[in-house]
Amino acid sequence: EAQxxxxxxxxxTVTGKKxxxxxxxxxxxxxxSWYRQDPGLGLRQIYYSMNVEVTDKGDVPEGYKVSxxxxxxxxxxxxxxxxxxxxxxxxxSSRTGGRDEQYFxxxxxxxVT
Amino acid sequence: GQSLEQPxxxxxxxxxxxxxxxxxxxxxxxxxxxxxxxxxxxxTFLSYNALDGLEETGRFSSFLSRSDSYGYLLLQELQMKDxxxxxxAVNFNKFYFGSGTKLNVKP
Numbered sequence: 001e002a003q004x005x006x007x008x009x010x011x012x013t014v015t016g017k018k019x020x021x022x023x024x025x026x027x028x029x030x031x032x033s034w035y036r037q038d039p040g041l042g043l044r045q046i047y048y049s050m051n052v053e054v055t056d057k058g059d060v061p062e063g064y065k066v067s068x069x070x071x072x073x074x075x076x077x078x079x080x081x082x083x084x085x086x087x088x089x090x091x092x093s094s095r096t097g098g099r100d101e102q103y104f105x106x107x108x109x110x111x112v113t
Numbered sequence: 114g115q116s117l118e119q120p121x122x123x124x125x126x127x128x129x130x131x132x133x134x135x136x137x138x139x140x141x142x143x144x145x146x147x148x149x150x151x152x153x154x155x156x157t158f159l160s161y162n163a164l165d166g167l168e169e170t171g172r173f174s175s176f177l178s179r180s181d182s183y184g185y186l187l188l189q190e191l192q193m194k195d196x197x198x199x200x201x202a203v204n205f206n207k208f209y210f211g212s213g214t215k216l217n218v219k220p
Contacts, residue, residue, distance in 0.1 A: 033208065042200055042212040043156065050206060058207055090155060097206055101146070101158035 002027045004105035006091050012111045013081055021076045021108050023091030031097035032074040033058070034066065036087040037107075043090065049074055050097055081112040115139040117201055117211035124217040125191055133186045133214045135201035142203040145177045145184045150213070151197045159199075160186065191218050 004025045013019055025032065033048040035058075045058030049068040063085055065077040074093075078085060088109050092102040117137045125131040135145070144163040148156040162168050162177035162184065174187040188195055196218045202210040 035208075035210075040212060043202075043208075043210040045208050045210075048207065056206065059209065092156075097204075101161065102148075102156075102208075104155040104157070106155055 002103070004091055004093055004103050006089075006105035006108050008108060009106060010109050012113065014113055015082055016080050019078050019081060019110075021078075021089060021091075021110070023074045023076065023105060024072050025074075025091075025093040025103070026072065027093060027095070027103065028071065029093035029095050029103075030071075031094045031102075032068065033092045033102070034064070034074070034076045035090045035092065036060065036085075037090060038087050046076070046089075081110075083112050086110060086112050115203060115209040117203065117209060119199075119201060119211040119214045121212070122215045122217065124219060126219050127191055127193060129191050130187065130189050131191060131216065133188075133199050133201075133216070135184045135186070135211055137182050137184075137201075137203055137211075139203060139209070140179070140182075142205055144204060145175070146202045146204065147173075147175050147186045148200045148202065148210075149197050150200065156200065188216070193218050193220070 007022045034046040035043040044060045046064050047066040049055045091105040094102045146161040147159040150156045160175035168175050172189045177184045198213045198215050200210050200213045
């Protein structure tokens with residue numbers, strides 16, 4: 001089954017404790033992306049990757065890191081989480097990037113206390 | 114970032130037609146896309162307009178006019194399962210989403 005998987009689905013952590021949210025896709029997609037969703041603000045892009053070893057900032061990259069060492073994986077790293085990073089996070093992938101549909105993972109609900 | 118405006122909420126009855134508008138203040142983007150998101154779920158792709166005009170996919174149609182900085186999603190023969198939030202997005206290599214329109218379909 002073609003899908004994007006994220007882990008964990010739920011995470012409660014404390015300020016400053018480094019964490020990684022994993023994202024994997026099995027569709028051989030070139031483009032992968034991370035979004036955060038907050039009430040009333042829609043989806044905001046954090047980082048995106050056009051291909052392996054190619055990453056770029058989205059609209060709200062501060063406080064986040066990403067890497068794309070393999071085509072299928074695109075982990076999101078919070079080196080020192082803060083309460084304002086409490087949010088719902090979605091990973092997405094698409095075949096070519098902007099010109100076709102994005103497939104979204106199920107989401108990771110992160111709470112930073 | 115880019116600014117995309119959508120109505121926050123729309124209510125319609127089952128079987129009706131509803132149009133959700135999206136206005137934006139940007140240019141040079143690749144296209145305008147629409148996503149549906151049910152409560153507690155992930156966004157799912159509905160439609161994409163690379164060119165001006167109407168794209169039809171079953172009960173859903175989407176329209177883009179670059180000269181008017183405007184697009185819309187048209188949902189026909191509304192069903193209860195269409196109750197969800199709908200997001201427009203413009204993309205370069207980056208994506209910019211609107212804040213979403215919550216559609217309430219009533220019997």
